Amino acid sequence: MHIEPGVVDGAKIILSYATGAAAIGLAGKLAKDAIRQDGGLSGLVIRTIFTSALVFCFFEIFPHHAVGVSEVHLILGSTLFLIFGAGPAMLGLAIGLLAQGLLFAPFDLPQYGMNVTTLIVPLYAMSLLAKRIIPAATAYKDVTYAQAFALSTSYQGGIVVWVGFWALYGHGFGAENLANVATFGAAYMTVIILEPLVDLGVLAGAKALHRFSGTGLFHKRLFQPAI
Numbered sequence: 001m002h003i004e005p006g007v008v009d010g011a012k013i014i015l016s017y018a019t020g021a022a023a024i025g026l027a028g029k030l031a032k033d034a035i036r037q038d039g040g041l042s043g044l045v046i047r048t049i050f051t052s053a054l055v056f057c058f059f060e061i062f063p064h065h066a067v068g069v070s071e072v073h074l075i076l077g078s079t080l081f082l083i084f085g086a087g088p089a090m091l092g093l094a095i096g097l098l099a100q101g102l103l104f105a106p107f108d109l110p111q112y113g114m115n116v117t118t119l120i121v122p123l124y125a126m127s128l129l130a131k132r133i134i135p136a137a138t139a140y141k142d143v144t145y146a147q148a149f150a151l152s153t154s155y156q157g158g159i160v161v162w163v164g165f166w167a168l169y170g171h172g173f174g175a176e177n178l179a180n181v182a183t184f185g186a187a188y189m190t191v192i193i194l195e196p197l198v199d200l201g202v203l204a205g206a207k208a209l210h211r212f213s214g215t216g217l218f219h220k221r222l223f224q225p226a227i
Contacts, residue, residue, distance in 0.1 A: 020113030043216025051092020122158025
């Protein structure tokens with residue numbers, strides 16, 4: 001979902017600085033919640049290191065292709081959320097994206113505000129959805145395919161909406177731009193087919209790691225219900 005250089009430029013890019021700052025503020029808020037509720041500061045740091053490294057791999061190592069106005073990546077946002085929690089997942093997305101830009105793609109750094117907004121805001125919305133569709137008595141390791149599919153759909157759909165917003169904000173509603181947005185959206189939504197299966201596979205493996213419950217390595221809700 002890297003926004004291509006030139007999609008938004010000039011004075012218009014200032015908006016991305018504001019939305020990017022707001023997105024990182026959301027990440028900070030949920031990180032504070034994680035410190036208070038889920039393993040303290042050490043747990044947050046450990047999980048953020050894991051998520052940052054994984055996000056870096058998602059962007060730099062996993063296959064990705066330029067389609068329309070952006071790139072199609074397998075980001076696995078719902079997987080990060082279920083295993084590590086919302087705060088560490090958001091921080092990992094921000095840090096991993098920044099590291100990838102600094103080390104391998106400096107041409108993406110001017111778009112960092114757009115890209116970090118596009119990654120974090122849908123994950124925050126997905127965390128709210130999770131509270132509604134996953135009963136408090138259910139540990140995340142026991143989520144169903146339907147629940148995983150709903151989370152993945154909301155996250156990937158949110159990414160497509162934000163990419164579309166940036167493209168239309170930058171280049172307007174011309175026929176070519178609309179076609180590029182539609183092409184990207186159609187390609188990106190294919191990720192939804194794969195991500196819930198990855199979620200369930202990872203969660204199945206996580207059941208064997210129950211002895212690490214309470215160590216701060218994983219989100220407390222992964223093994224324990226909320227009530």
